[in-house]
Amino acid sequence: MVRHTAVDEYAVDLEGCTKQFTTPSGDTYVAVRDINLKVRPGRFVSVVGPTGSGKSTILNMAAGLLSPTEGTARSFGQQVKGVNRRASYMFQQDGLLPWKTVIDNVSLGLTMAGVGKADARAEAQRWLEKVGLKDFSDRYPHQLSGGMRKRTAVAQAWIVNPDILLMDEPFSALDVQTRQIMENELLALWQESGKAVIFITHDLDEAIALSDEVVILGAGPGSTVVASYDITLPRPRDLLEIRDDPQFVELHREIWGRLRVEVSKTYQSSALAGGGAE
Numbered sequence: 690m691v692r693h694t695a696v697d698e699y700a701v702d703l704e705g706c707t708k709q710f711t712t713p714s715g716d717t718y719v720a721v722r723d724i725n726l727k728v729r730p731g732r733f734v735s736v737v738g739p740t741g742s743g744k745s746t747i748l749n750m751a752a753g754l755l756s757p758t759e760g761t762a763r764s765f766g767q768q769v770k771g772v773n774r775r776a777s778y779m780f781q782q783d784g785l786l787p788w789k790t791v792i793d794n795v796s797l798g799l800t801m802a803g804v805g806k807a808d809a810r811a812e813a814q815r816w817l818e819k820v821g822l823k824d825f826s827d828r829y830p831h832q833l834s835g836g837m838r839k840r841t842a843v844a845q846a847w848i849v850n851p852d853i854l855l856m857d858e859p860f861s862a863l864d865v866q867t868r869q870i871m872e873n874e875l876l877a878l879w880q881e882s883g884k885a886v887i888f889i890t891h892d893l894d895e896a897i898a899l900s901d902e903v904v905i906l907g908a909g910p911g912s913t914v915v916a917s918y919d920i921t922l923p924r925p926r927d928l929l930e931i932r933d934d935p936q937f938v939e940l941h942r943e944i945w946g947r948l949r950v951e952v953s954k955t956y957q958s959s960a961l962a963g964g965g966a967e
């Protein structure tokens with residue numbers, strides 16, 4: 690595959706993307722409307738927004754798992770058609786295969802790409818060392834803690850050396866301490882990697898702590914990008930300390946002021962519809 694490396698190319702470029710779905714009753718539901726989101730190589734961008742505002746829909750368009758109804762999704766200058774091969778995806782639920790050992794789960798992406806089994810296992814072992822699991826390679830997923838499963842999923846996503854990481858609430862199921870440790874480890878891996886990250890989260894603290902940019906989606910239906918904030922906190926960041934930083938506190942106050950408006954619109958419309966809040 691020809692790789693385009695011009696610096697002005699975006700790893701992900703959603704231009705005027707609208708996505709509508711047909712609901713089970715046959716109605717048309719516009720989930721997101723006219724989304725413009727550009728992510729350069731090496732940038733860490735988080736997307737936050739109320740529940741149902743279309744965060745996963747956006748990620749799925751970048752991944753090529755959904756095609757926009759209108760507009761164009763591009764990756765490194767190429768229109769995304771089918772699965773975006775430049776990207777790895779990490780979901781809230783990890784995709785570990787329960788019948789395979791940790792090392793076989795991690796090496797799977799390489800063997801599927803045609804790498805020989807011995808080379809793939811050697812590389813997987815190197816990744817397991819990187820994520821602190823070198824002594825757990827022969828375990829099965831059900832024999833791991835939640836944090837260890839996430840580490841395995843991180844190794845699985847990174848081993849194929851993607852240019853883009855698409856992460857949909859990857860750490861939301863973890864306890865607070867494990868989550869902060871995993872966030873720190875993710876940043877340490879990402880820092881020098883040059884990879885573009887789109888990170889979906891409900892947690893504004895997490896979004897600010899990790900990102901170069903935080904993008905806010907408005908309330909649905911027909912959500913669109915209502916605001917975007919550059920996060921200029923210096924790097925490297927220690928996520929166990931950063932939440933006490935006065936600059937962090939000020940950014941949080943400002944961004945939450947905007948996000949809160951969209952969250953309360955969603956709350957009000959779901960209360961009017963008799964649904965109540967989550």
Ligand SMILES: Nc1ncnc2c1ncn2[C@@H]1O[C@H](COP(=O)(O)OP(=O)(O)OP(=O)(O)O)[C@@H](O)[C@H]1O
Binds near residue numbers: 718
């Ligand atoms: N396949 C589908 N068919 C019909 N509607 C869909 C489909 N997929 C998503 N939607 C709707 O599109 C809207 C956006 O969904 P999406 O999952 O992208 O939101 P989200 O912001 O990620 O939500 P949450 O924060 O709750 O995870 C929701 O109202 C959802 O019900």
